[in-house]
Amino acid sequence: MDKQSWQFETIGVVHTLQKYRYETPRQGVFSGCDGEIELFRPYGGDAIADLAGFDRIWVIFCFHLNSGKNWKPKVRPPFPAGGSCRSIFATRSPYRINPLGLSCVELAGIRDNILKVRHIDMLDGTPVLDIKPYIPEADAFPDSAAGWRDEVPQADALCWQVEHSELFTRQAAFIMKHAALDLYNFAAVQLANEPLDSSRKRLKHLEHDRWSLGCRTWKIIFCANEKSRRISVEKVESNYSAADLAPDAADPYADKEIHRLFLQEW
Incomplete structure (x- = not known):
């Protein structure tokens, strides 16, 4: 045929x-x-x-x-x-x-x-x-x-426990309200399975057990304890530099005003 x-x-x-x-x-x-x-x-x-x-x-x-x-x-x-x-x-x-x-x-x-x-x-x-x-x-x-x-081992056996700080929770709620981006759920999903797999995630190693995970124009800062398989999500940071957020800077994603409001709050 x-x-x-x-x-x-x-x-x-x-x-x-x-x-x-x-x-x-x-x-x-x-x-x-x-x-x-x-x-x-x-x-x-x-x-x-x-x-x-x-x-x-x-x-x-x-x-x-x-x-x-x-x-x-x-x-x-x-x-x-x-x-x-x-x-x-x-x-x-x-x-x-x-x-x-x-x-x-x-x-x-x-x-x-x-x-x-x-x-x-x-x-x-x-x-x-x-x-x-x-x-x-x-x-x-x-x-x-x-x-x-x-x-292969069952997925549940390989899952990491993800804990969110109060600061991260408040920051994620702010971003959800102003940008309609659910960073809380993003962190929960992305960090529960293979959280340090840099081939599939926008990861950057900061120091010791601290990492950043990129999501659009934001980055999530977290600590990873590989022995206990625990993730502690600390906070959210803007991925824009001061020059990026200058009044006359281009805004291709139309979100820089939200970042400016975020930085005024935190």
């Missing part, structure tokens, strides 16, 4: 606070991220009338930031860090021949053509191709063998 090409119609789009690749968790179940799926007309109404009552739904979507042109037959999964390369079809890597994603999310509510969802691992602007209900007796096989995944 000859290769065939197919064209699909986008039925909706994801709205969430996460905009960049590094802001997404490895899977939605590890995420505290919420969002909405806006269904385009005429894909709301009768098309979703019987979806109410389902706790979870499957979302088929497109990795719109990945072209699929640079796929490789073997990839290195993020878990465990430093592990072996695995066959692309034996992983959930987003870099695939066809940039298609499949995610099971919690359905929190329906309003007109808007689906409110929780625990998502998609970015803002993600095109949605299809939605299906999650049916436990058909979709859950907890006793199934998981190939190479059965050979």
Whole structure:
């Protein structure tokens, strides 16, 4: 049979606070991220009338930031860090021949053509191709063998305990209010698993056990105790210099006024 090409119609789009690749968790179940799926007309109404009552739904979507042109037959999964390369079809890597994603999310509510969802691992602007209900007796096989995944330690055993200081909590709330960026959840998700993996995170070693983790134009300062596997999140700092924040400086991300307000407060 000859290769065939197919064209699909986008039925909706994801709205969430996460905009960049590094802001997404490895899977939605590890995420505290919420969002909405806006269904385009005429894909709301009768098309979703019987979806109410389902706790979870499957979302088929497109990795719109990945072209699929640079796929490789073997990839290195993020878990465990430093592990072996695995066959692309034996992983959930987003870099695939066809940039298609499949995610099971919690359905929190329906309003007109808007689906409110929780625990998502998609970015803002993600095109949605299809939605299906999650049916436990058909979709859950907890006793199934998981190939190479059965050979590595369970994720829970490798998780780090993340503690947030009062200062960081107040700073994160300020940034959430003024910039709609959830640094509290970002730190919780990114630092709970492989927090010192600099190949996948914007990390900078400061001194001794102190590190900084970059997120957009901010940096999160934390301490990592590798022996006890504890992370102590200390504070947030602006990643702009004084020259960057000069009145006549360019503002490509339109956020420098928020940084100036932040520095006045702290």
